[in-house]
Amino acid sequence: xxxxxxxxxxxxxxxxAGAAAGSLIHSAATRLPAGLGPFGVPSCPxxxxxxxxxxxxPGGPERCPNCGWQDTLRRRATELAAAVLTMLAIYxxxxxxxGLAIAAFSLVLLLILRIDWxxxxxxTATIAPGLALALGFAALRSPSDLLSATxxxxxxxxxxxxxFALGIVIYHRHALGAGDILLAGLxxxxxxxxxxxxAIFIGMLLAAVGGLLLVLLGLRSRRDYxxxxxxxxxxxxxxxxxx
Numbered sequence: 487x488x489x490x491x492x493x494x495x496x497x498x499x500x501x502x503a504g505a506a507a508g509s510l511i512h513s514a515a516t517r518l519p520a521g522l523g524p525f526g527v528p529s530c531p532x533x534x535x536x537x538x539x540x541x542x543x544p545g546g547p548e549r550c551p552n553c554g555w556q557d558t559l560r561r562r563a564t565e566l567a568a569a570v571l572t573m574l575a576i577y578x579x580x581x582x583x584x585g586l587a588i589a590a591f592s593l594v595l596l597l598i599l600r601i602d603w604x605x606x607x608x609x610t611a612t613i614a615p616g617l618a619l620a621l622g623f624a625a626l627r628s629p630s631d632l633l634s635a636t637x638x639x640x641x642x643x644x645x646x647x648x649x650f651a652l653g654i655v656i657y658h659r660h661a662l663g664a665g666d667i668l669l670a671g672l673x674x675x676x677x678x679x680x681x682x683x684x685a686i687f688i689g690m691l692l693a694a695v696g697g698l699l700l701v702l703l704g705l706r707s708r709r710d711y712x713x714x715x716x717x718x719x720x721x722x723x724x725x726x727x728x729x
Contacts (some may be wrong), residue, residue: 493577501569501577510566515600518609518644521651562651564600568593569662574727587623588726591676594619598669599719608665608715613672620675642674642682643667662714669715673722681725689721 537553546670550556571592579585594616602608617639624635646667653662673689697712 489625493580494665496576496581497573498694499676504572504589504593504668505565505570507572508565509561511568511593511597512564514559514683515564515597515604516557516614518611519605519607531713534659537544557620560600560604564596568596571596571723571727578727581637583626590619590623590696591726592723593721595673595719599716600667602715602719603713606713608663608669610665610668613665615667617675620672624675624678631678634680635675638674638677638682640672640674641679642686643671645686646670666715666718669718673718677725677729679720680728685722685725686718687721689718690722693717 503659509567518562533550533553534726535550545695559589572589574587575592579588594612598608598612598616620639621632621635646662650664650667670686677685693712693714700712
C-alpha cells in the first residue's frame with residue numbers, strides 16, 4: 487500500500503482526534519463509576535472537589551487542588567490507545583464512512599473496556615449510545631446491513647443469555663453479568679452477522695488466556711472476578727480493524 491501525503495495528514499489528524507477522544511474516555515471512565523456523570527464539570531473522584539475545566543482537554547492537568555489526587559498514567563495510556571485505534575481504522579479503511587465508523591466503534595469499546603477492567607462494571611449508559619451508533623451506521627449503509635447488524639445483536643445477546651442461564655444452573659451463581667449480555671449484543675450490532683462469531687470467539691479466547699495468566703502470576707485466584715467484558719471488547723476491536 488503506497489502512503490501519500492494526504493494519507494499521512496489523515497493519519498495525523500486521526501491520531502490527534504483520537505487522543506482528544508481518549509481524554510474524554512478517561513474522564514468518563516473516571517467519573518461514571520464515582521456517580522459523577524460522563525460530562526459536565528470535572529470533579530475529583532476521591533474528594534469531589536471541582537477540577538480545572540482544562541482537565542477535560544487532551545494533555546491537560548488533572549491534579550486535585552484539595553487532596554492531590556491524579557491519574558496521569560491511566561489517562562496517557564487511554565489517550566495513546568484511542569489515538570492508535572483511530573489511526574489503525576483510518577490506515578486500514580481510509581477516511582471513509584466505513585473507516586470513521588470503525589474508529590467510532592473502537593472508541594466506544596475502549597470506554598467499556600477501560601471501565602470493566604478497572605471497576606468490573608458495564609454501564610447501560612455506555613451500551614445504549616454504542617448500540618444506537620452501530621444500528622444508525624448500518625441503516626445509512628443499506629437495509630441489508632441494518633438487518634445484519636440487528637440479527638448479529640440478537641444472536642450474540644441470545645448466546646450470552648444462554649451462557650448466563652447455564653452458569654446459574656451449573657455453578658449456582660452468576661458466571662457472567664447481565665452487562666456481558668448487553669455488551670455481546672452491542673458487539674453483534676457493530677460486527678454484523680458475518681463477523682459476530684469470530685469476534686465472540688476471539689474475545690472468549692483472550693479471556694481464557696488472560697485469566698489463566700492472571701492466575702499463574704498470582705494476581706487472581708480461580709474464583710476471583712475476571713474482567714470478561716474487557717476481553718470481549720478487545721476481540722471485537724481486533725475483528726473490526728482487520729475485516
